[in-house]
Amino acid sequence: MTALPGQLRAIVGEAHVLTRDQGDDLSPWEQDWRKRARGRALAVVRPGSAGEVAAVVQACAAAGHGIVPQGGNTGLVVGSVPDDSGTQVLLSLARLNRVREIDAANLTMTAEAGCVLQAVQAAADRAGLLFPLSLAAEGSCTIGGNLATNAGGTQVLRYGNARDLCLGLEVVTAAGDIWHGLGGLRKDNTGYDLRDLFVGSEGTLGIITAATLRLHPRPACRLTAWAALPSLEAAVGLLGLAQRHLGADLTGFEVMGRFALSLVDRHMPQLRVPLWQQAPFCVLLENSDSESEAHARSRFERLLASALEDGLVNDAVVAESLQQARQLWHIRESIPLAQAEEGLNIKHDISLPVSRIPAFCAETDALLQREIPGVRLVNFGHLGDGNLHYNVQAPAGGDPAAFLREQEERVNTLVFDQVSRHGGSISAEHGIGSLKAGTLPRYKDPVALELMRRIKQALDPQGILNPHRVLLP
Secondary structure, eight states: OHHHHHHHHHHHHHHEOOOOGGGGGOOOHHHHHTOOOOOOOOOEEEOHHHHHHHHHHHHHHHOOOOOOEEEEESSSSSOOOTTTTTOOOEOOOOOOOEEEEEEEETTTTEEETTTTHHHHHHHHHHHTTTTTOTTTTTOOBBBHHHHTOOOTTTHHHHHHHGGGGGEEEEEEEESSSSSEEEEOOSSSSSOOHHHHHHSSTTSSSSSEEEEEEEEEOOSSEEEEEEESSSSSSHHHHHHHHHHHHHGGGGGEEEEHHHHHHHHHHHHHHGGGGOSSSSSSEEOOOOOOOSSSSHHHHHHHHHHHHHHHHHOOOOOOOOOOHHHHHHHHHHHTTHHHHHHHHHOOOOEEEEEEEEEHHHHHHHHHHHHHHHHHHHHHHEEEEEGGTEEEEEEEEOOTTTHHHHHHHHHHHHHHHHHHHHHHHHOOBBBBSSTTTTTTTTTHHSSSSSHHHHHHHHHHHOOTTTBBSSSHHHHHO
């Protein structure tokens, strides 16, 4: 029996180290929420400060044990649960959950890594400001995890990914040192941008313990519209028209295929999905106006009138209240849950040049239908920034578990080859984790991969930080 758990208890306290030999249930930390993988941790340790995280890392490094950082455990690529060796330490950042400071004049907030995204949004709102990162898991995902995966969400079109919303970081290195980089500067040209190196590294280069986040003024008004469209080409056309009419006030542009919406209608009929039977695609648009509701509504109505006249839109509705807007967004956010109700499926988080999306979908839809007759495509996502969740469901009446087991590798190859052919990426916002680590070398530039390996070796020579994630040995 290793002495490490005892050393960890001396660092963080008896109550904050969980092990099986003490009779503790580790399963909530050992299984990813999609139930794709279940690992076995040596211990779950819950430090309460950056200093304790640093001491834990030092102890693990000295003992030669790998460390798996975990936030809300809402990831989709099996990147935050231990392997099944029973030797890795699961480091939960849930206790690092304080908002340390809000600087309204500087439009920044400093928050610890374990802060739930929704709590950060609420803290900004209480200060009369906006933290715009928004995604379906915001009630349970954490800021540290959002930054570690460079999360996207529904407002990337206007505000950017998590990386764009971060001005500084506090990071514990693989040596157990603390980088104090929380300055809220928008300009600092004093060398390499370490912040951008750690953001998106999925805990493989360092452990984010806090971040200085970029805030924005709250818009005077938000309006939401739902439109039925005849094609993906029309959706791309509507996006361009909306950008010309609304400029930076266009904060959301989500596309949803008919079959994706039919799953919500089937499994969640109380949500009353509008217009989905009238067209192959629907789009959800959000307009955030800095002047007034009247100004926003006037611009929205001109946009939709022009789109109807140009044949880009078959029909559209504009939410008449905040409650109606939330209902429309709830429909969009319920697609993954409805798909889960339908059965196990093969998920893809891909990005493409917006101009290539119609051709990619037409070709790949036909390819999959030809190779696997009856396969069903759940296509939805953030068209405004070129990110599709191009998911594949088993044929109706089939065994979803068998389909996943027998077809996943084949389907992934077909889809990813098409993504590569159209100049895209196999991961837009979910990351690589362990699920795609073996696939990445086929689609990533070899020079880029070699540079990534050199960086990993330089920053984590023992390979103890989130082993076998993103890069395989």
